[in-house]
Amino acid sequence: MPTLVEETLDKTTLYYREGGSDKVYQCAIEPAGNRFVVNFAFGRRGSTLNTGTKTNVPVDYDAAKRIYDKLVKEKTAKGYTPGPDGNPYHNSPKADRFTGLLPQLLNPIDEAEMNRLLTNDNFCMQEKFDGRRILIQKQGTTITGINKKGLVVGLPECVVQAAQCLPGDFILDGECIGDTFFVFDMLSNHTDLRVLPYRQRLVQLYNLIASAQQRAIRLVETAFKHDEKQRLLKDLRAARKEGVVFKLLTAAYTPGRSNSGGPQLKHKFYATLSAVVAKINAQRSVEIRLLGDDGWQAAGNVTIPANQSVPQVGQVVEIRYLYAFKESGVLYQPVFLGLRSDVEPMECLATQLKFKAEEDAC
Structure with a gap:
């Protein structure tokens, strides 16, 4: 049975719009054992938010409430106003801890090499997203966000909830844009999948995402044949997207970046x-x-x-x-x-x- 304090923990989303500015600031009192912390997230509306905390160590509820109220007052004095929508960020008490998990990074290619790979059925093609590279690890009920440096980072609460809807333990690889996680690889699903060819990892990823209804974790569209790649390339150029990624379907997952070439390549339109x-x-x-x-x-x-x-x-x-x-x-x-x-x-x-x-x- 939750206590009255747990039922009335404060959280708010504030907005600031003037001219070309469109900012969002979120803060919340969150439980940390028998005490509390005051966490926040901020940035441009629709972008991946930066996260932090106002309490380096947990404090009692009255102290947390004073810190929270002061923070809200400071922001409203600067012109921020409350809003009914927005997804609060889930902040981890282990933020900036090194996890030992690192993503596989891509090497750039020119347009001539891109055109060659369009006709190579050994490589699939996906959109290159202009977001924040993130790994999502699920262990039991714990969801952890990990950046490209292997450090623990905050995640949008809606992404955390979506990950909790998916069955089992896993590690997903993708890019976070605003409140959506675009997933394109899976490193583990109870067992280590990194030794498997990308084609097999992709099948297991499709099965995982299809196993539960949620909206915040989305599969990246993948084109396999020449005509599919040409269509996707045309659509991405027309939408002024960042670029495309090519992945060798027979390759295992190797953290870090190859000295040159490699099984995962990118071409930016700018x-x-x-x-x-x-x-x-x-x-x-x-x-x-x-x-x-x-x-x-x-x-x-x-x-x-x-x-x-x-x-x-x-x-x-x-x-x-x-x-x-x-x-x-x-x-x-x-x-x-x-x-x-x-x-x-x-x-x-x-x-x-x-x-x-x-x-x-x-």
Whole structure:
């Protein structure tokens, strides 16, 4: 029988909309044993939210309520207002703990290689999503989110509930976009599946997802034959999606990234890279840099949209761009996409640069 306090735990979703801004902030008092914690999540509406806690250690309910009320008051004073919808995030008390589980990463290919793989029936093709790479592990009733660095992270509550609807213990691989988890692989289902060919893992994944009704975990569409790939490619280009992924159907699951090539490959319809903020300029602009053979090199400036916070020096940001100038390495038409907390500064290499086609031919 729940106590009165457990029945009246507070949670709220706040929104801020002005001009181009559309932000969401969620906070909640959650039980932690016999005590309580105050957790929060924030970010752009419809995006994967950042999570955190206001209580490094659990406190009694009265202390948690004071922290919670102060947090809500601070946000409403800044113009946030309550809203009836929105899915609260499920925060883990083991956030940032290394799990030892790492996803298989993809190597990029050019358009010529993409066209070759379209006709190769040994490779299937899927959409490349522009989200946050996440593994979901279910052990009994415990659901854990794991990022590409192998660290425990928060998950949308609706994704947690959807995972709990699925039978048995498992580890799923996919991308989280907003309140939806797009799943494309399964590492275990009671037993380790990573040694199996991708085709067999995919069949077991289909069976798992079909075994329960839920909406927050969705299978990624997979094209196997040439005509199916051509149709999917046409649809993705028309919808201005990020790109496509090719996976060798006979390959096992290998964590990390191959030195070159490999059984899982990606082709982006536009170029993106991760860079380090080197300087904050006037009028919501930052200078970015990349690590080259001779040390750090400038890659130009990028404007930060009004609906996003200006990143700090040293933070890693994701940038979309048309191409880079070969003589300078400066990006042409860069667009700020957001922060990358799952990428280390030393991973922001100049080898990410994609140069203008006619310059490559010189």
